[in-house]
Amino acid sequence: MEDKTQKLSLKREVGLIGAVSLIGGTMIGSGIFMSPQTVLYSISSPGASLVVWASCGLLVIMISSCYAELGTVISESGGEYIYILRTSGPVVAFMLVFSSVLFVRPAGVAGIALSFAQYVVAPFYLDCPPPVLVVKCVAAAAIIVLATVNCLNVRFSMSVQVFFMVAKVMALAVIIIGGVVMLIKGHTENFKDSFENTNVGINPIGIAFYQGLWSYDGWNNLNYVTEELKRPEVNLPRAVVIAISLVTGLYLLVNVSYLSVMTPKELMSSSAVAVTWGNKVLGSWGWIMSVAAALSAFGSLNGTFFSGGRVCFVAAREGHMPDILAMAHVHRLTPSPALIFTTVISLLVLIPGDFQSIVNLFSFTAWFFYAITLSGLIYLKIKKPELPRPYSVPIILPIVVVIAAIFLVLAPIVDSPQIEYLYVTLFIISGVIIYIPFIHYKLCPGLLTKLTLFLQLFLEVAPAEKNL
Numbered sequence: 001m002e003d004k005t006q007k008l009s010l011k012r013e014v015g016l017i018g019a020v021s022l023i024g025g026t027m028i029g030s031g032i033f034m035s036p037q038t039v040l041y042s043i044s045s046p047g048a049s050l051v052v053w054a055s056c057g058l059l060v061i062m063i064s065s066c067y068a069e070l071g072t073v074i075s076e077s078g079g080e081y082i083y084i085l086r087t088s089g090p091v092v093a094f095m096l097v098f099s100s101v102l103f104v105r106p107a108g109v110a111g112i113a114l115s116f117a118q119y120v121v122a123p124f125y126l127d128c129p130p131p132v133l134v135v136k137c138v139a140a141a142a143i144i145v146l147a148t149v150n151c152l153n154v155r156f157s158m159s160v161q162v163f164f165m166v167a168k169v170m171a172l173a174v175i176i177i178g179g180v181v182m183l184i185k186g187h188t189e190n191f192k193d194s195f196e197n198t199n200v201g202i203n204p205i206g207i208a209f210y211q212g213l214w215s216y217d218g219w220n221n222l223n224y225v226t227e228e229l230k231r232p233e234v235n236l237p238r239a240v241v242i243a244i245s246l247v248t249g250l251y252l253l254v255n256v257s258y259l260s261v262m263t264p265k266e267l268m269s270s271s272a273v274a275v276t277w278g279n280k281v282l283g284s285w286g287w288i289m290s291v292a293a294a295l296s297a298f299g300s301l302n303g304t305f306f307s308g309g310r311v312c313f314v315a316a317r318e319g320h321m322p323d324i325l326a327m328a329h330v331h332r333l334t335p336s337p338a339l340i341f342t343t344v345i346s347l348l349v350l351i352p353g354d355f356q357s358i359v360n361l362f363s364f365t366a367w368f369f370y371a372i373t374l375s376g377l378i379y380l381k382i383k384k385p386e387l388p389r390p391y392s393v394p395i396i397l398p399i400v401v402v403i404a405a406i407f408l409v410l411a412p413i414v415d416s417p418q419i420e421y422l423y424v425t426l427f428i429i430s431g432v433i434i435y436i437p438f439i440h441y442k443l444c445p446g447l448l449t450k451l452t453l454f455l456q457l458f459l460e461v462a463p464a465e466k467n468l
Contacts, residue, residue, distance in 0.1 A: 164299025179257020
């Protein structure tokens with residue numbers, strides 16, 4: 001029996017096309033179909049809204065280049081968590097994983113699932129808003145289906161990702177072509193005096209950026225699965241450049257197309273811009289946009305799930321979460337306990353009502369941790385220049401992004417302080433209270449060991465090694 005024991009680790013099954021689809025397919029979620037009106041509403045002029053979209057794209061290209069360097073220097077899965085653990089130490093890393101696993105990721109999953117559900121049920125309730133219970137049940141069903149797909153097979157969940165990525169790009173291409181036709185016909189009146197009435201204030205600009213960046217969310221997904229990427233030192237930087245350039249270009253052209261068809265007033269009053277656009281341009285075929293938006297959200301949900309489970313898995317492997325979450329299925333080689341855990345928490349987050357506000361509040365925590373991660377990159381560049389770097393960015397780049405991240409964290413708080421920001425900060429700091437007894441002093445009850453053994457047998461899982 002001894003000679004049959006082999007090391008169990010997650011397989012490298014994600015190639016360049018899968019990698020581009022994982023980044024691009026998660027970024028193009030429901031955001032571009034939903035956020036344009038909020039960006040325009042915050043900033044008040046079409047010209048300035050296009051500047052915001054372009055600036056968001058530029059900021060994301062800069063920060064993801066820094067992440068590509070981090071991913072090639074620290075070639076482990078886990079994204080920000082592993083980078084903060086290696087540069088800032090275990091306490092800060094635990095604070096990140098505590099807020100990420102218990103809230104940020106599940107809120108993201110639940111948010112995308114809800115927007116998917118709204119698009120799916122909208123055609124059945126034309127004259128009235130759909131019942132909240134129906135929307136939540138559809139969202140829960142989507143989460144459970146994707147959890148099952150991701151637990152079964154990595155290659156299959158990657159195929160799902162590639163398929164939905166292609167479908168989304170085609171849907172956006174339809175919107176762009178429609179816009180070009182409208183512009184050729186001479187519908188340019190919305191671009192005259194396009195910077196009139198621009199809101200120039202710290203808060204409107206900060207909020208417009210939050211909404212725009214929410215549509216770009218997912219740019220760091222590949223860093224969560226570095227150990228499952230084929231030739232990460234080559235494919236990580238390549239995939240980042242291809243996917244993010246593609247998405248930024250598509251987003252700008254789509255926004256121009258929206259404005260060529262709708263006046264800024266119509267755009268701001270629409271609850272789902274793509275559907276309003278579809279009804280105006282495609283007439284009786286307008287429902288295609290509803291389907292496209294639903295498919296888009298579904299693909300984005302799959303990507304968020306695929307990477308979200310990995311954070312939990314890596315944190316458990318480093319001893320920051322229960323051991324069971326660091327195990328992989330013995331035959332399928334997927335981190336199924338971590339995925340099941342993410343599913344359960346996402347379903348719990350789905351139960352309470354509105355959390356667009358929660359997503360806004362947690363955008364603020366995300367940028368707080370991005371700032372810490374990039375400070376770690378600056379530290380590595382200055383203190384450890386001898387580390388092998390297959391891909392490197394000039395030191396000015398992380399410095400500029402850290403300044404932008406600090407602005408995004410502080411702008412909304414300084415301009416209109418809300419008590420919620422204090423609650424979120426206390427929630428993150430409360431991670432330390434849990435860290436000291438349970439992680440540092442390992443006050444782990446024996447009951448947990450018995451539960452781990454039971455679940456290990458029940459789920460057919462075993463501890464997984466690092467795949468470096």
